[in-house]
Amino acid sequence: MILRTFGWSFAITGLGLLAALLYGGPAGLALVAVLAVLEISLSFDNAVVNAKVLERMSTFWQKIFLTIGIAIAVFGMRLLFPLLIVGITAQMTPIEAFDLAFNDPKEYAHRMHEAYPTIAAFGGMFLMMLFLDFVFEERADKWLPWLERPLARIGKLDQLSVVVAAGALALVAGLFAEDTGQVMIAGVLGMVTYILVNGLGELFSQGGEDDGDGEEEVKVPAVKGTTGPNGLVLATGKAGFFLFLYLEVLDASFSFDGVIGAFAISTDPVVIMLGLGIGAMYIRSLTVFLVRKGTLHEYVYLEHGAHWAIGALAVCMLISIAVHVPEAITGGLGAGLIIAAFLSSVLRNRRERNGASPGAAGPDGAEELHPTSVSGSGALTGE
Template identity: 60%
Template sequence: MILKVFGWSFGLTALALAGALYLGGPEVLLIVAILIVLEVSLSFDNAVINATVLVRMSPLWQKIFLTVGIAIAVFGMRLVFPLLLVGITAQLSPVEVVTLALEGGSVEQEGTYAFLLEEAYPAIAAFGGMFLLILFLEFILEEREHTWLSWLERPLAKIGKLDQLAVVIAIVLLVVAAETWASEFAETVLVSGLLGAVVYIAVNGLGQL
């Protein structure tokens, strides 16, 4: 049963590990293995939150979420999105960005893909962070039938009845973060974070159609 469901996943994972060993040796193999474990563990965590979102969707949007949405999450956000951000921030064409990514190079060497990706980190972190923060806040502020920590979950559910409270809290935290810890990149963090919030609201709105 396990192989029937996860056979392709196991096979692709084995190919990825073999490719890492072939291209980078034991050191790269270890890094890739750690990333795989991290990704799987985070995916379990995300699945719980995603399930609460899926419940509110119509059957049509549930299918779209589980097909197109997963494809966008896996390939779009992890592969295409970083390349796109580097291209935009460094004003490079898609071909140039892909070429740089394949060439590799040190993060400390100016002009390499790693260096440019590090430069784009504030925008990436703010955009993705806001999206996930609002998702998390909506999860903990949602009223649910069964609770584990009733003394905490019930008051949060009552507070959560305020419309768009999760978005308000997230934006306040974004402003605080931009003006304190990320003051050097305040404008970038604010713009990217607000875009992340807008995307979440749009996606959430589409899911309720």
């Protein structure tokens, strides 16, 4: 199971470390290893959210995500995206940005850091919308009932997530941004991107029609509390495409912080691509592992922990517009929240095995509701 799921990641790790050794010697090898660990630590919550969406996609679109999606993640977001950002912000052509990256990496890193407020505003608002849509939604299982219940109650106010996110953006841009207009535009584009991609995914997922791509829709039970585009069928055709697009934009938003943080470790674009690319492979493999094992249905609070980690990352990205937030803090917050959610899930399962029935009082005295566990789609298991 482990070898079948992580086999490609192990192979890419070996090739990537060998390439790093040949390219930069022992120092290059060490830097690539550190960057790979950094990427994994910053993106574990990404794997949890990805798995929740991936289990609803048809076999075809799962394979697209695990093949073309990896190429986009490794080469697109970890190599071409920084070049594009530097080119846009410095008003340079892609060729000039490429030349700068390989001939003057320190200046290239400086240009990337100058562009960070714009990047953080876009990625931070996309992730903020994802987090707010989760916590403002009523759901059966509640990890932090003392907090999640009132949030779900006020979340009944229509478009509250947009109001809160826009207010946070205006506050940060008005008080801390050197270029208020640029940060506001980037933040609004992040919100619009989330609303558009998420909305299109929901529209086509709930349409319940065969889009004529040769795949039959497979009926599955609804998973209450599923994040992202939602519906009652395995997504094919247009629905599968928009779920794939949703995952790619989500991955991009998570990668912003890692790409910028990588420049604090190395300014060499090849070293950064190798290190972050290895980390991205493990995140993809971890996503598949979570789907195959049905981990999110067994440990029901993991999704909650991942979304609170996303909220923490979004806040850190917005704060970093004014002052740098060390990667150790953002990674530590995310890892800490997910570990806490996992341990809470283990305790919940132990209480149930010891005879506590669904609906029994939890440790806070509040009634807990536990829906029937729903297995994954089986598309990744060959079933």
